[in-house]
Amino acid sequence: MTGTDRIGVGIIGAGGIAMQHGMGWNAYGDRAAVTAVADISRPRAQAFSDRFCSGAATLYDDIAALLQDPDVDAVDICLPHHLHTPAIVAAAQAGKAILSEKPMCTSLEDAATMKGALDASGVPFMMAHNQLFQPAIREALRLLGDGALGTLFYLRSMEVGQQRAISSPRANPNPDLAPGEHPMAWRFDPARMGGGEVLDTGWHGAYRLLAMAGSRPVEVTAMMGRLMHQGLPSEDSGSLTVRFENGAIGDLLTTWAFGLVENRQFEAAGEFGALTGGFNELLVQLHGYPAPARATWPDVHTFSAEIGHFLDVLQKGVAPIAGFAEGARVLQLIKGAYRSAAEGRTVTLPEDPLAAPFVAG
Ligand SMILES: NC(=O)c1ccc[n+]([C@@H]2O[C@H](COP(=O)([O-])OP(=O)(O)OC[C@H]3O[C@@H](n4cnc5c(N)ncnc54)[C@H](O)[C@@H]3O)[C@@H](O)[C@H]2O)c1
CATH class of the missing domain: 3.40.50.720 (NAD(P)-binding Rossmann-like Domain)
Known part of the structure; x- marks a missing residue:
């Protein structure tokens, strides 16, 4: 191969x-x-x-x-x-x-x-x-990796949208499915879903937050709620605050209950300025400048881009943008968030990504 x-x-x-x-x-x-x-x-x-x-x-x-x-x-x-x-x-x-x-x-x-x-x-x-193949986050990650904002102080990742179909089981997007095979059926079954919105859609926001931080998450404090979709057995929204090893503080907001104005997906701020954006648009405003510089890109089909990258991994020996280590770190963060939300306490995330989050002291 x-x-x-x-x-x-x-x-x-x-x-x-x-x-x-x-x-x-x-x-x-x-x-x-x-x-x-x-x-x-x-x-x-x-x-x-x-x-x-x-x-x-x-x-x-x-x-x-x-x-x-x-x-x-x-x-x-x-x-x-x-x-x-x-x-x-x-x-x-x-x-x-x-x-x-x-x-x-x-x-x-x-x-x-x-x-x-x-x-x-x-x-x-x-x-x-x-989502790491969206042009705005790719460029943001390049800038952050080059140190364009200097020392990073703050990061925010948002994965928001009002998913009305969740509360409307008859809105079946796959009409060929038998009723028992409705694609929402397993998402309403905790044994098959394995979590709620934070594990599912929040996964995207979490890997984006971790990619921007470029540093290990060391603790998480989370709140979760079922704000809109009362039929769900789990949360439909979560808000996580994460401390990183490099000192930066990060927030993740993820929800199926509501959207936000412009639905931006990320922000980062550091000693030299800040950036924000999502999908095809990135705004960067350095300290002391009166207005942001704005860049836009044409639409990208991210699933195609990710498959192209996977083929580069297989055929050209390129390192995957996200392998087991990245997946394990996202999982540990999310598991820590569930524990934090359940216990109302800050949870420590061990250096070994396979080790369980714990409450210190
Ligand atoms: N990246 C994204 O933006 C994104 C969006 C939606 C879903 N997803 C993920 O994709 C995955 C699938 O989600 P989906 O929305 O396509 O779900 P889906 O229910 O539409 O599709 C799942 C398919 O798996 C099949 N299946 C179930 N059990 C099986 C078995 N034992 N053997 C073989 N096939 C089996 C089902 O018949 C169904 O066709 C999930 O992990 C979900 O989180 C990712």
Whole structure:
């Protein structure tokens, strides 16, 4: 799987987000091809194959069978959360390269199991942290990495939006699904969801916050609430304040209950000035300047960009923008936030990302 070899890809879970991934794979048709699709729903596997593979993909009802397919070099995991760990472990044991949707997994114990399998097999592993491919955050991370703001003092990451469909189960975006297979069904089931909004959508805001900080989170204080979607068994909103090892303070706001004016996604401030933005727009205002400089970019299909990067990892030996270590750190932060919110206390995050957050003293 190097150089010019065309990668054979197996899609595992052909639901909503797999459609975005399918567009991504087809954007790189010269370097990869989806050859197989596994889903417990044959209509969904068939629909994926028809839409993205001219109906030619080999379809499987179970994941283990796909992993035996010699035409599959890499798997793209788009499953409900509780299935990420067994799928990643089995794919690693089968020697397949792995791209996995967020969250990496739902517990620190699962992360340790996953690490054992990944280390033993040595297969490439990348987290699908697609939002890091938005042009504004890419440029912001470049500026922060170059020290453009000097010492960083403050960071904010926001992942907000009023998701009305959550409280409207009949608003089924996949009309081919049987009622029991509604794509919101597993999200209303704590055993399969593994958490609430903070683990799900908050994952994006968390990896963006950690990428901006460029430093280890050492403690978190969180509040969570079910502000709008009373039928949810979990929170629909969370606010986390994070202290980083480099002294910076960060906030993460994540919610399915409300949007904010302009829905900016991030802010950073340091000794030389501040920046803010999201998606395609970045504003930078250095200390003493009367107005920000503004940069904009055309739309980017982030799922395609992430798949292009994954192919660079496989074919050019590039380091993944987000691998196991980054995923584990996000998970530990979120686990710490849940503990903090439950106990109303600040929680310490150990240096080992697989170690459980604890309350000091
Ligand atoms: N990056 C993003 O912006 C983004 C957006 C939405 C979802 N996601 C993530 O993508 C993943 C999937 O979410 P979704 O919205 O596509 O869910 P979905 O319910 O639409 O799709 C999941 C698919 O997995 C299939 N499936 C379930 N159990 C299976 C099994 N045992 N074997 C094979 N297939 C099985 C289902 O039939 C379904 O087709 C989740 O981890 C979610 O958090 C990411």
